[in-house]
Amino acid sequence: MPNSTMQVSRPYIRPESIRSLDPTQKIDSSVSTTHIVEGLAEHTVTIHLKAKKSPGPVHIDWYVPLVDIAGKWHPTIGSDRSLTSGWTQTIQNYATYSAPVYSLFSAQSENRHTFALSDAINPTGIRVQVEEDDATINCRIVLFDSPWPEIDSYRITIRIDERALPFHKAVASTADWWAKMDAYTPAPVPAAAYDPVYSSWYSFHQELSDQAIEENCKWSKGYNCKTLILDDGWQTDDSNKGYDYCGDWEVATSKFPDFKSHVAQVKAMDMRYMVWFSVPFVGKKSKAWHRFSDRVLPKAFKPAPCLDPRFAEARQMLINCYRDALIDWNIDGFKLDFVDRFTAEAEVQSTQETADMVAVPAAADRLFTDIITELRAIKPDVLIEFRQDYIGPAMRKYGNMLRAHDCPNDALSNLVRTIDLRLLAGNTAVHSDMVMWHPEESVERAAQQLWAILFSVPQISVRKGVTPAPHEGMLKNFMSLWVERKELLLHGELTPLQPQKLYPAVHAENAEEHLVAVYQDDYVVQLPELSTPKLTLINATQKPKLYLEQATQKNTYQGTVHNCLGETMGHISLKDPAGIRKIQIPASGYALLSH
Known part of the structure; x- marks a missing residue:
């Protein structure tokens, strides 16, 4: 039975809960609490600085009685949902990474304490740990722990939900809360976003050719796939899975002698065509590197240098790239990858240009706002896929497809990741990671790869001529069953x-x-x-x-x-x-x- 004390909106957030870690930074803070319904409250925190400046770190702490709490969940949690003690790490959230929400639940999967932050653009930290001294859970919000522009005040709302709901409904209500904010209005989701996809990645990796792709598009049409995602490899003759040549985004003519004609061939099969881009990467062997080498983020180059979106010319280069691809190739959408690499970083000095923004996440938000505005003006129903873990309310403004993080041949991970995505996605289409299996696998165990993605849009990445006949029969049966129950599985x-x-x-x-x-x-x-x-x-x-x-x-x-x-x-x-x-x-x- 639910613990009745957990249904009362407690005054968790008080002015004394808020403290500056910088002894030279003097702040005034206030808290205004609105009780929405029993067990649900919004605490609006206002922080005033004594002068306009770039703020230093501030912590907001509160404590939850450890009563009938058995596990935890947040968007990037992975497989360990157990409660942890004082060595807990701070979880980072910003526009292009994760989402600022955290849930504690009972052994019966019932919500006990779910909290979320109204600011999903700027970097925030969340740390939740068990306090063994008094059997409580310390919840902490970390603000201003990265470069910030000068401000004299800041406001954030902390939504705390202790209603005795199923855990997944408490999380979903957080997504609804964000979606109603003007800052996070989700992108429209065209019907095409819910259609099964054939992906080239696991089936071909970078060993691509126009003929092979066209053959597999025709083959996958027989399994109800209606969209192709052409993944990494179309832009380079280098097949070592590296990113040295990213940034120029010129078609490798050895693989696609006439790319526009190739796209037209696929679309003539009544399939849509999407193309992969690794958004921030500028490889050191690209022509773009010579232009932008002093406008990259100051981090280790793994796996490639990343453009600094705080520079207007860097942003415009990317906008032009996607606009030209949409027009010149007549494609239907983009798989925009690695955008979580737009992390909060120190200031960069360039001899060519002065940065017009201070914070990287805010600059990335501006970049994607401008990209999507430009693309939708050309094609209103353009398809945009983002990959877990860049799946928060900010990313839902731009993308209409959210895909599970890579987990090749791993049914359990694909299940967990697609369900985790469903909790926060609202009506945004949730896609599986691309499904693959070894051709010598038993047909029953291969089928488990597909059952794992039942509650998401299937992305298939096995190959014509390699997939054995029994596996083809199993795939055809699964896809027919999925299509027949699509409305139930995605919207029930x-x-x-x-x-x-x-x-x-x-x-x-x-x-x-x-x-x-x-x-x-x-x-x-x-x-x-x-x-x-x-x-x-x-x-x-x-x-x-x-x-x-x-x-x-x-x-x-x-x-x-x-x-x-x-x-x-x-x-x-x-x-x-x-x-x-x-x-x-x-x-x-x-x-x-x-x-």
Whole structure:
């Protein structure tokens, strides 16, 4: 049961919670608290400096009783959701990296304390740690710990949600809060953003040719892919997976002798065409390096130097690049990569130009605002993909596709990352990392790569002529099933269970169908009383059985059991009485039921 004390809006943020770390920096601070509903409050903090200056670090601290809290979540958390002690690191957030939100939840996946910051552009730090002395959790916000322009005051709102909601709903309500702010109005999402994608990356890497891409586009059309993303390699004859030649963005004619004609060939197949760019990189072997070598960020060149967006000419060079590509090649969109490398940095001096901005994240925000304004003026429904971890409310202003971070042949990571993305994405299309597997893999285990991405838009990156016939049959069956349930899977009521256990089961429901996918062997699924006409059970495990704890059903559900190829393997009926029962479904198989 929820702890009732956790539903009261406590006065966590007080003026004494705010302190400057610089003894020479004198500040005045005030806090205004608005109670939205029981358990939900917004604390607006105003900090006044004694004079207009670049501020030094400021901490805001509060303490949460460690009562019925079992785990934590934030957008870049990875797989360890356990509570941690005093060695906890500060998590960085800024326009092009992560999002300033943090959630503490119970063992039953219920929200206990979710907080978020209104400033998702400028760098902020979040540190949350267990205080073993008194069994509390210290929540800390770190402000001004990077270069800032001169200011005399600053205002930020800290939203604290302790309502007894499912954890994922508390996180989703944070995304809704941001989306209603003028500063973070999400980009429109065209229907095309929800269509399956064929990606060249894992299937080809940099070994590209126009003929091979065209052949695989035609092949992937048979699996319901409607968009191509041409990844890294189109711009260079160097195939060592490095970035030495990034920055010029000239087509490698040895691979694509007539790129515009090649794009037209693919689009004639009724497929859209998107092209990859690593936005900040200027390789040392590029012509652009000689022009901009004194306008790059002062960091180690791994994997390549990064343009400094605080310089107007650097920003304009990128804007011109994407505008010209959109017009000259008649493409449909861009995969804009590595934008999280626009990190907060010290001042850079150039002999050619004076920077017109101080903070890198704010300059990156201006860069992308100008890019998207220019591109949408040409093609209003232009597709823009960003990759985890640049997935916050600022990035939703520009991008309409958010993809899971690279996890080749790793089904569990693809599951966790796509579900994590769904929590904050609102209506922005969430895409899987590109799906691949070894051709000698069993068809059942290869199918698990696909079941893992069920609740996102599939990106496929296997290759014609390499994929065995049984795998092709499995892929075709999965993609047909996904397309048939696209509305349910992407826009239905999503209920991911037990984030601390990496989502062993995920439910989706709309008026027509209830679907549950099980990802953990021997997990007991609690099946609620259902009213939908259809029920789908997905066994995304390696065992040929599922366990259901069934509530009493008014209706009898019955139907067919299928293997991952779609072949019918038997029949099934779910009747009273309620209780736990074992159901025989093949590994990576599924059951389709109705009443």
